[in-house]
Amino acid sequence: FLLTCDLPNEAVLLTDQTTVTLSNIEISSQLFFVLLEKTKITIDGSFFIGEHNDNEGCIREHGMARNRPIWLGRNVAVSPLALENIERMAPNSIGCSLEILDLSDTGLINILPKLRIHGDCGFEWLSLTASEEAHVAEVLKQKKPFCLGRVANMWLKEYAVGVITKMSLKDCKFEDLSLTASEEAHVAAVLAQKKPLCVGRVKTMVLREYAVGVITKMSLKDCEIESLGLVAPRKEHVAEVLKQENPFCIGRVGSMWLKDYAVGVITKMSLKDCGVERLSLTASEEAHVTAVLEQENPFCVGRVKNMWLEGYAVRVVMKISLEDCGVEWLCLNAREEAHVAAVIAQEKPLCVGRVKGMILNDYAVRVITKMSHEDCEIESLSLNAREEAHVAAVLAQENPFCLGRVKTMVLRDYAASVITKITIHEDNTMESFVLVGNEDQLSGILGEKDRSIELGRIRTVGLRVPEEIKRKLRYTLVDGEGKEVLEERDSSKWWRRRWWVTRKKDFE
Numbered sequence: 001f002l003l004t005c006d007l008p009n010e011a012v013l014l015t016d017q018t019t020v021t022l023s024n025i026e027i028s029s030q031l032f033f034v035l036l037e038k039t040k041i042t043i044d045g046s047f048f049i050g051e052h053n054d055n056e057g058c059i060r061e062h063g064m065a066r067n068r069p070i071w072l073g074r075n076v077a078v079s080p081l082a083l084e085n086i087e088r089m090a091p092n093s094i095g096c097s098l099e100i101l102d103l104s105d106t107g108l109i110n111i112l113p114k115l116r117i118h119g120d121c122g123f124e125w126l127s128l129t130a131s132e133e134a135h136v137a138e139v140l141k142q143k144k145p146f147c148l149g150r151v152a153n154m155w156l157k158e159y160a161v162g163v164i165t166k167m168s169l170k171d172c173k174f175e176d177l178s179l180t181a182s183e184e185a186h187v188a189a190v191l192a193q194k195k196p197l198c199v200g201r202v203k204t205m206v207l208r209e210y211a212v213g214v215i216t217k218m219s220l221k222d223c224e225i226e227s228l229g230l231v232a233p234r235k236e237h238v239a240e241v242l243k244q245e246n247p248f249c250i251g252r253v254g255s256m257w258l259k260d261y262a263v264g265v266i267t268k269m270s271l272k273d274c275g276v277e278r279l280s281l282t283a284s285e286e287a288h289v290t291a292v293l294e295q296e297n298p299f300c301v302g303r304v305k306n307m308w309l310e311g312y313a314v315r316v317v318m319k320i321s322l323e324d325c326g327v328e329w330l331c332l333n334a335r336e337e338a339h340v341a342a343v344i345a346q347e348k349p350l351c352v353g354r355v356k357g358m359i360l361n362d363y364a365v366r367v368i369t370k371m372s373h374e375d376c377e378i379e380s381l382s383l384n385a386r387e388e389a390h391v392a393a394v395l396a397q398e399n400p401f402c403l404g405r406v407k408t409m410v411l412r413d414y415a416a417s418v419i420t421k422i423t424i425h426e427d428n429t430m431e432s433f434v435l436v437g438n439e440d441q442l443s444g445i446l447g448e449k450d451r452s453i454e455l456g457r458i459r460t461v462g463l464r465v466p467e468e469i470k471r472k473l474r475y476t477l478v479d480g481e482g483k484e485v486l487e488e489r490d491s492s493k494w495w496r497r498r499w500w501v502t503r504k505k506d507f508e
Helices: 029-038 082-089 105-113 135-143 159-166 184-191 211-219 235-243 260-269 286-293 310-316 337-346 362-369 389-395 416-420 491-508
Strands: 019-022 025-028 040-043 047-050 060-061 072-073 094-095 098-104 122-130 148-159 171-181 201-208 226-233 252-260 277-283 306-311 329-334 359-362 378-384 401-413 423-424 432-436 451-460 475-478
Touching: 019 432, 025 029, 029 047, 029 072, 040 082, 047 122, 047 286, 060 148, 082 105, 082 135, 098 148, 105 135, 105 159, 122 159, 135 159, 148 159, 159 171, 159 184, 159 211, 171 184, 171 211, 184 211, 184 329, 211 226, 211 235, 211 260, 226 235, 226 260, 235 260, 252 260, 260 277, 260 286, 260 310, 260 359, 277 286, 277 310, 286 310, 286 451, 310 337, 310 362, 329 337, 329 362, 337 362, 359 362, 362 389, 362 401, 362 416, 378 416, 389 416, 389 451, 401 416, 416 423, 416 451, 423 451, 432 451
Parallel strands: 019 040, 025 047, 047 094, 072 098, 098 122, 122 148, 148 171, 171 201, 201 226, 226 252, 252 277, 277 306, 306 329, 329 359, 359 378, 378 401, 401 423, 401 432, 451 475
Antiparallel strands: 025 060
């Protein structure tokens, strides 16, 4: 049966024994799926799938709606006849213009190599999920890679992850590339590849669970990735990566974040010559960082500008050679005391190297006492503690600790009281010193003797502390040239504040 725009007036019964020939014609996506399931299809010449519209015919002249992208989606199993039809089709035989392609747990995924999408065309979303290997079997048999044009967002899940090995992605530009595999078998096709994969230019790439292993098969040296995320909730998810003897290069990555067991993958990366803007490691369990802590020698993270360690990943700072690295900003976040216990317990002090700025949050404030600052000069130091318990151990110390040279210091909330335990280098001149906190959070300072807390020299415009705290501090204000400047106290402002504290109840 030859499908044309001029169909006969009489009814024609199409069965699974009917061979329908599609030649120089355009049909709606809905009609195409019906024919695919119910008849035998052959394609002769040009054939195009267009959008379905209830107000228009399902059969149109070739090329009428070529510029209207369509949404193509299915999440149901297909008949054996449909799979036979797909298998018989030649590659690039089905013309179409897509906006979204969403195929989940269906053998229709095997139709991908049959689609003919012009290289200059692109679509917004490609989402493939395959819980069974049969859903992608025909795709994986392909010897030559197929091109789907420019895909903005691509999500591949379970066995569909293997489809990436058959795609031509070298010239692609992805906004978002996400691979997820809950079973090891899902990535077997990728890991069996000898030739590395090139994913082109990617803004955001996230690999989850067993798909984390795919990173070792990617040729990232010449790629540009703005954000790379690896997430591994189970140890098995990274087992194959950690077995590797040789490190792999991640190329030019703007931001990289590793979560849970994926934190261990950092030990297998070659970061020495990489220019990662931001490296973030997050570990909610102690076991997540075991692979890193078992390292005998410290490792270098290369030219990482900003490094954020959260949870148990704070312990990783003990294994990083900051002295030889170019880390500019170091941020440690520890909501539980256990997160920093191992760091505090070690006898050898941490050398922060050439770190320009540090942010220590909550229990991580304690880590400041384990750092060696003797020959260091920190441009900016920020300590933040939301609870009194976060700084209790620091305040319980009998002896103060030396902080070396600091240009800018900001102490917030309960961390403000830590200033009572800090000794600043005698030659230091601070550009800015800031204390932020309420009466309860500043009580530790208010209990000190007047002019008992030595701050050294501070620029005239850089001192920002509550007025009632100033009398507890001993400092020298200097101008831009380092010359001493007499401080002018605004007594009227101070008494107005005192007056308001004592009288505000009268106005409530």
